[in-house]
Amino acid sequence: MKMKNFKIRLNRNFLFKIVSLFIGSILIVLSVVNVYISVSTSDKLYDDTASIPYNKVGLLLGTAKHMNNNALNPYYQFRVDAAVELYKAGKIEFILVSGDNSLKTYNEPLKFKEDLMKEGIPENKIYLDYAGFRTLASVVRAKKVFGINKLTIISQKSHNERALFLAKHFNIEAVGFNAQNVYGKNSIRTRIRGSFAKVKAVLDIIFNVEPKYLGEPIKIK
Template sequence: MKIVVVAALVSLAVMAGAAAIIGLATAGLTYDSIEKIPHRRVGLLLGCSRMLSGGRANLFFAHRVEAAAELFRARKVDYLLVSGDNRRKEYNEAGDMREALIKAGVPAERIYCDYAGLRTLDSVIRAREVFCQDEITVISQRFHNERAIFIGMHNGIDAIGYNAADVDAYNSFRTRCREQLARVRTVLDVCLLSTAPRFGGEKIEIGVQAPVLSNSY
């Protein structure tokens, strides 16, 4: 029993430490105000599923798309890079977000998709290595933005974040729990393991080359 208690306490301490490291490192780099956030040429919209397993609409998806469209309309970004998971033919986070952005009034030619954003780490690092961006505005909820910015800091990317509206505690409980583990993994990935994205790819210069509309990794 004592071993279990000690293991639980150590786990909590590790999660609290990782959360503190990321929170302190990224303090002041996320914005809630459309008026105050500086202009960046490219906004990186982090993908998630359109629908939840029970068939309900995913509020994280809706709020992120709304925030990205708001940034574009306010001319705080010129292009949007949508990065998400597309490992299965029937599941396409980037494609779904692109479609939603077009419905929200963002011109199709201003939207680039990264279909190999399997993890936040992949999305952020590929924004530099594949899409040639070393300065970006990350678009997601605050907790997710902080983790993405932290990854960028350790990979030569000057990143700030625009915070999409949050999701209530009832509908975000599981996501919040996963986030604590994700922060531990992120600190290990960038500070100790130097983890690289799973996929590389030919370079695509945003605003120079046309967007690729199908899986390209």
């Protein structure tokens, strides 16, 4: 009986060590990748319109307008505010909104367009990319579909870092304009998801992942 209990404890200890090693390895990879991407893109990020260089097109990365409780998503609102600020400062001429429109009842780009126009952005200055299902697709389609090789990416800082990292790999000359960040308990899940998304971005590059949809070229003019 004592021997049996000893074996059970031994198996539990062994399993605990394996699980701990696995979790520890994941945390190390997350930390290394996130630090590397942050450091490698730091010189391309801007927080104010005074210092950011002019680019013809600003790539506004999409997100849902409302959260699960139907409250306005602050990430969304702050991105709208940032795009409007850039445009009115004369630092971009056109806004390419890239987001998810996978369902007829869900249209991120159109929501952004409506709110940008409410803030005084002319309709002919706004272009919509309905197949920006993820950041990789938004960045690559900006080049391969809309013919943009130089642009300003608009989102929160962590998201901009990931987008800039991908843009560099695809030979796109880009800078990032940081929308106001979101803090508090509602942002924790987004931050965790963003950390894993940076690892996914590295894997996408390693395995040469391309957007699922491209399509006919669209010229911004």
